[in-house]
Amino acid sequence: MGNKLEQFKAERQRLNDLVLSTENTHIKRFFTLDNAVYSKGAIPVKYKEMLGLAASMVLRCDDCIAYHVDRCFEEKVSKEEMDELMSIALVVGGSITIPHVRRAYDLWDELAKDQAKKSV
Amino acid sequence: MGNKLEQFKAERQRLNDLVLSTENTHIKRFFTLDNAVYSKGAIPVKYKEMLGLAASMVLRCDDCIAYHVDRCFEEKVSKEEMDELMSIALVVGGSITIPHVRRAYDLWDELAKDQAKKSV
Amino acid sequence: MGNKLEQFKAERQRLNDLVLSTENTHIKRFFTLDNAVYSKGAIPVKYKEMLGLAASMVLRCDDCIAYHVDRCFEEKVSKEEMDELMSIALVVGGSITIPHVRRAYDLWDELAKDQAKKSV
Amino acid sequence: MGNKLEQFKAERQRLNDLVLSTENTHIKRFFTLDNAVYSKGAIPVKYKEMLGLAASMVLRCDDCIAYHVDRCFEEKVSKEEMDELMSIALVVGGSITIPHVRRAYDLWDELAKDQAKKSV
Amino acid sequence: MGNKLEQFKAERQRLNDLVLSTENTHIKRFFTLDNAVYSKGAIPVKYKEMLGLAASMVLRCDDCIAYHVDRCFEEKVSKEEMDELMSIALVVGGSITIPHVRRAYDLWDELAKDQAKKSV
Amino acid sequence: MGNKLEQFKAERQRLNDLVLSTENTHIKRFFTLDNAVYSKGAIPVKYKEMLGLAASMVLRCDDCIAYHVDRCFEEKVSKEEMDELMSIALVVGGSITIPHVRRAYDLWDELAKDQAKKSV
Numbered sequence: 001m002g003n004k005l006e007q008f009k010a011e012r013q014r015l016n017d018l019v020l021s022t023e024n025t026h027i028k029r030f031f032t033l034d035n036a037v038y039s040k041g042a043i044p045v046k047y048k049e050m051l052g053l054a055a056s057m058v059l060r061c062d063d064c065i066a067y068h069v070d071r072c073f074e075e076k077v078s079k080e081e082m083d084e085l086m087s088i089a090l091v092v093g094g095s096i097t098i099p100h101v102r103r104a105y106d107l108w109d110e111l112a113k114d115q116a117k118k119s120v
Numbered sequence: 121m122g123n124k125l126e127q128f129k130a131e132r133q134r135l136n137d138l139v140l141s142t143e144n145t146h147i148k149r150f151f152t153l154d155n156a157v158y159s160k161g162a163i164p165v166k167y168k169e170m171l172g173l174a175a176s177m178v179l180r181c182d183d184c185i186a187y188h189v190d191r192c193f194e195e196k197v198s199k200e201e202m203d204e205l206m207s208i209a210l211v212v213g214g215s216i217t218i219p220h221v222r223r224a225y226d227l228w229d230e231l232a233k234d235q236a237k238k239s240v
Numbered sequence: 241m242g243n244k245l246e247q248f249k250a251e252r253q254r255l256n257d258l259v260l261s262t263e264n265t266h267i268k269r270f271f272t273l274d275n276a277v278y279s280k281g282a283i284p285v286k287y288k289e290m291l292g293l294a295a296s297m298v299l300r301c302d303d304c305i306a307y308h309v310d311r312c313f314e315e316k317v318s319k320e321e322m323d324e325l326m327s328i329a330l331v332v333g334g335s336i337t338i339p340h341v342r343r344a345y346d347l348w349d350e351l352a353k354d355q356a357k358k359s360v
Numbered sequence: 361m362g363n364k365l366e367q368f369k370a371e372r373q374r375l376n377d378l379v380l381s382t383e384n385t386h387i388k389r390f391f392t393l394d395n396a397v398y399s400k401g402a403i404p405v406k407y408k409e410m411l412g413l414a415a416s417m418v419l420r421c422d423d424c425i426a427y428h429v430d431r432c433f434e435e436k437v438s439k440e441e442m443d444e445l446m447s448i449a450l451v452v453g454g455s456i457t458i459p460h461v462r463r464a465y466d467l468w469d470e471l472a473k474d475q476a477k478k479s480v
Numbered sequence: 481m482g483n484k485l486e487q488f489k490a491e492r493q494r495l496n497d498l499v500l501s502t503e504n505t506h507i508k509r510f511f512t513l514d515n516a517v518y519s520k521g522a523i524p525v526k527y528k529e530m531l532g533l534a535a536s537m538v539l540r541c542d543d544c545i546a547y548h549v550d551r552c553f554e555e556k557v558s559k560e561e562m563d564e565l566m567s568i569a570l571v572v573g574g575s576i577t578i579p580h581v582r583r584a585y586d587l588w589d590e591l592a593k594d595q596a597k598k599s600v
Numbered sequence: 601m602g603n604k605l606e607q608f609k610a611e612r613q614r615l616n617d618l619v620l621s622t623e624n625t626h627i628k629r630f631f632t633l634d635n636a637v638y639s640k641g642a643i644p645v646k647y648k649e650m651l652g653l654a655a656s657m658v659l660r661c662d663d664c665i666a667y668h669v670d671r672c673f674e675e676k677v678s679k680e681e682m683d684e685l686m687s688i689a690l691v692v693g694g695s696i697t698i699p700h701v702r703r704a705y706d707l708w709d710e711l712a713k714d715q716a717k718k719s720v
Binding site for chain 5 (some may be wrong): 273274277278281282283287288290291292294295296297299304318320321322324325327328329331332333359
């Protein structure tokens with residue numbers, strides 16, 4: 001996987017460890033719940049990740065977007081589905097989401113190129 | 121269908137007609153695009169409506185929520201799927217979405233009761 | 241002027257009086273500053289009100305929108321200018337601004353009809 | 361207590377019951393966590409409610425504001441403290457919070473008058 | 481023009497090309513519409529750019545701000561007008577816009593210095 | 601104090617000086633007011649800074665968060681209080697605040713380590 005994403009993941013892990021070293025149980029429970037809502041259920045995991053990505057796009061949270069773009073790619077969301085999701089986010093959230101649309105496509109492109117290299 | 125939803129739809133139509141009576145083509149094109157992104161494609165219409173609902177929930181737009189809850193119900197989203205979507209919106213958007221979660225459930229309940237009556 | 245707008249203005253005045261009955265000087269200073277920034281300067285008052293309306297639209301604050309739509313109308317903003325301002329707000333802020341676009345047009349229509357009646 | 365607040369509380373309870381009648385455990389856990397973070401701890405309950413109110417003000421959530429204004433009043437927040445909290449919210453969140461500042465003061469005034477009546 | 485702005489523009493172009501290499505017509509149409517609303521009309525282009533900047537300021541989108549600050553400068557917005565626009569954005573959006581006000585002034589300063597150099 | 605924070609403070613000062621070199625009195629008055637609301641009053645300064653931090657967290661403004669985390673540390677907010685404040689912000693604002701929670705803890709950790717070094 002690309003360098004930018006690897007760095008993002010490592011820093012994310014380092015900081016999650018720091019946050020979760022707290023004795024505060026409410027913070028820990030929130031993090032547990034945050035994982036739990038994307039797990040297998042009536043809605044397939046792939047679509048749950050797409051819901052998470054759409055929500056992150058319109059709220060314009062770059063770290064959340066990077067996380068869910070990566071997860072969507074892992075869950076085999078197609079480029080066409082990604083395009084349609086982005087078009088919905090763009091129309092709902094407006095042109096202020098465009099910088100985030102750009103960065104989402106940049107990461108997707110990196111993931112696709114990396115996969116293409118591996119599969120050679 | 122329930123009275124509150126019927127009134128909402130009638131008022132929405134009256135105001136859409138007023139907005140679209142403008143000569144401004146950009147506004148009209150935006151409204152056209154807003155319909156188009158939810159139409160049939162790589163993502164099934166049902167899931168597109170769910171993406172629209174998730175985005176509306178975290179952006180806390182009651183009219184948008186009412187519209188998409190109604191559309192999700194029409195597209196046969198199950199109560200379990202609705203619950204899971206709401207749990208994602210709640211976790212992503214936080215407790216400030218709770219008043220909107222409440223109103224979404226109120227409308228869903230109205231739609232479900234109305235359907236139950238009709239099917240007797 | 242229409243009844244809805246008159247009621248809005250009266251309630252707004254009643255509550256402003258209540259807020260400003262405080263001894264807290266910071267709150268009073270903020271309200272003073274809030275008026276001052278829209279006063280005559282390098283940017284004509286009309287365009288300042290349009291800036292205030294555009295900001296209120298994308299932040300989706302109905303009371304702020306009502307106030308600035310009324311002020312824009314007083315400052316002789318034309319329907320064409322109003323349309324163009326709305327098209328910018330709609331594109332920047334996305335479809336979640338649509339309910340507010342609707343209500344802005346509703347108020348504008350009320351103001352225009354009221355003016356037409358008076359000028360007969 | 362005043363009628364508006366009583367109605368708000370009754371409707372809030374009715375809808376909370378509806379939401380929590382779900383089988384979805386994540387939603388229930390979120391509601392539990394939402395109560396838990398305001399409970400007794402290193403920060404006194406009074407200040408926790410003030411933190412909740414400040415957050416609700418800048419996020420402009422009227423139902424959340426009503427809930428926390430009522431709780432702050434119960435926790436004996438003084439009018440001077442309420443004023444200072446509002447001045448911080450106003451400066452952080454800007455003039456778009458003013459409609460919410462107005463409604464917060466309206467509710468506070470109702471609570472104060474009701475208390476005065478009772479204590480006669 | 482300054483280096484930071486040139487880099488921002490080049491990266492923006494690279495990513496826009498990537499996004500627009502999609503086959504999704506809705507995304508392309510949105511980008512077209514996003515350009516169209518700022519074009520010549522009843523509102524002079526200069527004021528349209530100022531509306532775009534005010535909206536971007538209160539929504540706190542740095543890339544959008546950089547784009548519109550640059551466009552405002554091109555459209556001969558004066559420093560006094562820029563100051564007044566910023567004062568409105570600051571009052572409407574509150575102190576959370578201050579980091580963006582800072583960066584807007586930084587870019588404006590860079591543009592002004594660059595122009596001064598060229599005109600020597 | 602750590603390098604990142606020192607750099608942040610220096611850049612913040614440079615840009616504040618640039619903004620405040622304006623002749624626009626409204627901008628200057630806003631900055632004055634922004635300082636004034638956190639000064640000594642009915643609410644202790646420590647809790648005012650905590651209110652500012654909670655508001656900055658849910659509005660997801662990294663520069664505002666860095667400023668108030670630093671101020672909270674100076675005002676002797678304990679780690680337990682910081683944890684409880686973060687748990688409230690997290691629950692009110694949802695998982696989209698997590699990247700900001702991470703960065704707040706990172707800065708807190710830096711401040712704590714720096715203090716530990718000094719006190720040896």
